[in-house]
Amino acid sequence: MTEQTPQAPGKRGLKSDQFSGLMLVAFALYVAWENRAYPVGSLQEPGPGYMPLLLAIFIGVMGLLIALGGGKSQRLTAITWPEATRAIVILLACGVGAFALERIGYRLTVIALLIFFLGVLERRRPLPVALVSIGFGFISYYIVGDLLHVPLPRSPWGF
Numbered sequence: 001m002t003e004q005t006p007q008a009p010g011k012r013g014l015k016s017d018q019f020s021g022l023m024l025v026a027f028a029l030y031v032a033w034e035n036r037a038y039p040v041g042s043l044q045e046p047g048p049g050y051m052p053l054l055l056a057i058f059i060g061v062m063g064l065l066i067a068l069g070g071g072k073s074q075r076l077t078a079i080t081w082p083e084a085t086r087a088i089v090i091l092l093a094c095g096v097g098a099f100a101l102e103r104i105g106y107r108l109t110v111i112a113l114l115i116f117f118l119g120v121l122e123r124r125r126p127l128p129v130a131l132v133s134i135g136f137g138f139i140s141y142y143i144v145g146d147l148l149h150v151p152l153p154r155s156p157w158g159f
Contacts, residue, residue, distance in 0.1 A: 016079055017070025024063025031056040089121065105155030106145070111137040 031052060038049030081087075097113045104112075114133035118124045145152040 013075045013077055015070050015073040016076050017073035018067045019076050021063045021065070021067025021070055024066065025060050028056045028060030028063060031059070086121065090117070093117070102153050103156075105159070106152040107137045107141050107159060108155050109153075110140065 035049045035052045035056060038052070039047035040049045040053055041047030093113060093116055097109050100109045100112070111133045114136060115129055118132060119126065119129040141152060144150045
C-alpha cells in the first residue's frame with residue numbers, strides 16, 4: 001500500500017480566476033437561454049437573436065479559457081474584501097439613482113449621484129464637486145437628450 005501525503009495548504013479549492021471564468025460561462029448560458037425567444041436567422045439574413053447568441057458564445061468560450069487557465073491564481077477563500085462596504089454603498093446608491101431617475105429626472109439624479117460619489121465617498125472639495133456635478137448633469141443631458149434625441153426623463157419641474 002502506498003501512503004498518500006496530504007497536500008500542502010493552499011493547493012486545493014477553487015481559485016479566483018476559475019470562479020470568475022465559471023461565472024462568465026454561467027452568464028453566457030443565461031444569455032443564450034433567454035435569447036431563444038428571438039429568431040437567430042442565418043448568416044445572410046441575421047435575425048434579432050443572432051448577435052446576442054454570438055456574444056454569448058464568445059463570452060462562454062472566454063470564460064471557459066479563463067477557468068481552465070486560472071489554476072495559478074489565488075484561492076477564492078483567501079481573498080479579502082477590504083472595500084466590500086464601499087462597494088455595497090455604491091450599489092445601493094446606483095439602485096436609489098435608478099429609482100429616482102423617473103421621479104426627479106435625469107439631470108437632478110445625475111447631479112445628486114455625483115455629489116454623493118465625489119463629495120461623500122471620495123471626500124473632494126465642495127466647489128469642484130458642485131461644478132463637476134452640475135456641469136456633467138447639464139452637458140450630458142444636452143449631448144444625449146438634445147443633440148442625439150434620446151428621450152431622457154425630465155424632472156416634474158420641467159428640467
